[in-house]
Amino acid sequence: MAPDPDEELVRRVGAGEPAAVQTLVARKLPRILALAVRMLGDATEAEDVAQETFVRIWRHAASWRRGNARFDSWIHRVTLNLCYDRLRRRREWVTGDLPEMVDPAALPDAPHQEDALRVERALQAIAPRQREAIVLVYYQEMSNIEAAATLQVSVDALESLLARGRRSLQAILAGDGADE
Amino acid sequence: MDARRFAALAQAYGGDLRRWPEAERMAGTVFAASDAGKAILKQAGTLDARLDSYRVDAPDKALHSSILQAAGRHLVQRRRQWFWWLGLGLAGIGLAGAVAGLALVTIVTPEVQPDHYVLDANVTAFGDAGPDAENGEENL
Numbered sequence: 001m002a003p004d005p006d007e008e009l010v011r012r013v014g015a016g017e018p019a020a021v022q023t024l025v026a027r028k029l030p031r032i033l034a035l036a037v038r039m040l041g042d043a044t045e046a047e048d049v050a051q052e053t054f055v056r057i058w059r060h061a062a063s064w065r066r067g068n069a070r071f072d073s074w075i076h077r078v079t080l081n082l083c084y085d086r087l088r089r090r091r092e093w094v095t096g097d098l099p100e101m102v103d104p105a106a107l108p109d110a111p112h113q114e115d116a117l118r119v120e121r122a123l124q125a126i127a128p129r130q131r132e133a134i135v136l137v138y139y140q141e142m143s144n145i146e147a148a149a150t151l152q153v154s155v156d157a158l159e160s161l162l163a164r165g166r167r168s169l170q171a172i173l174a175g176d177g178a179d180e
Numbered sequence: 181m182d183a184r185r186f187a188a189l190a191q192a193y194g195g196d197l198r199r200w201p202e203a204e205r206m207a208g209t210v211f212a213a214s215d216a217g218k219a220i221l222k223q224a225g226t227l228d229a230r231l232d233s234y235r236v237d238a239p240d241k242a243l244h245s246s247i248l249q250a251a252g253r254h255l256v257q258r259r260r261q262w263f264w265w266l267g268l269g270l271a272g273i274g275l276a277g278a279v280a281g282l283a284l285v286t287i288v289t290p291e292v293q294p295d296h297y298v299l300d301a302n303v304t305a306f307g308d309a310g311p312d313a314e315n316g317e318e319n320l
Contacts, residue, residue: 016255016258016259018252018255021248021251021255022248025244025247025248025251026244029239029243029244029247030238030239033236033239033243034236037236038234038236043237047239047243050239050243050247051243051246051247051250054247054250054251055250055254058250058251058254058255059254062258115230115233115234116233116234116235118230119230119231119233119234120234123234134231137193137199138194138199138228138231139231141199143201143202144193144201145201155201158192159188159189159192159193160192162191162192162193163188163191163192166191166192166194166227167191169227169231170227173227173230
């Protein structure tokens with residue numbers, strides 16, 4: 001098993017070293033926030049999820065022991081679970097309607113952000129498991145083995161999720177282009 | 181690696197071979213040089229370019245500070261808990277010591293006879309010369 005690059009840092013966080021806490025936040029916050037933003041499509045909710053993830057890190061750092069997964073995979077799993085809780089709550093409150101989308105044309109730097117918004121909308125429109133797979137492998141740059149472990153699926157199942165997800169995205173984005 | 185596997189990998193992981201499974205990257209690089217490989221990667225790269233446009237802003241300072249403050253509060257709380265458990269542990273050890281000491285004193289210390297019992301003449305062989313003794317003397 002390859003060494004976990006975060007293991008020593010987590011041990012120091014568990015021992016209550018303030019410098020280690022700062023290093024861990026600087027190292028992991030951008031990744032956690034990016035994951036939550038892309039999973040939820042909502043920056044405010046994503047910030048809440050990032051804060052909750054860190055509360056769990058502080059709570060478990062002292063007792064955290066590496067099992068089969070690296071620390072980075074573990075925090076990704078924690079973040080994804082928190083995102084799922086919110087997505088479930090959304091489904092309970094919003095009956096079938098997609099959240100209101102921002103009109104890209106109304107934004108000041110519309111041409112630049114238009115494509116990003118389309119991708120964001122397309123990502124929110126595909127199945128959550130496919131979205132998870134694409135976000136972990138494509139945006140979080142996890143290896144196939146790490147992503148499969150985080151999603152608790154086999155590598156073959158991960159590949160299937162990725163391929164179906166990319167096909168769906170392509171279809172949605174192609175449809176978007178055809179509307180213009 | 182054949183064209184079918186190459187295409188399946190490109191469909192799953194995209195056109196950048198750095199995202200591909202490590203074990204298949206080398207064979208993929210060789211195949212990528214072929215015309216079929218180039219065409220497959222070009223197609224996958226179109227979607228990659230669109231995905232790349234979706235960037236997420238870096239976390240702002242307020243969020244960063246808020247998380248550090250929460251960490252500070254958690255550390256203080258944990259230290260308090262630690263001292264509380266330490267205090268409880270020490271109190272427990274003290275109590276256990278006291279009980280053990282008491283038990284030891286009870287076992288080791290000989291039983292002290294009360295003064296009146298020691299001085300009671302009736303406990304001697306000659307002391308309990310009651311009415312029966314007097315009768316005996318008379319019978320002689």
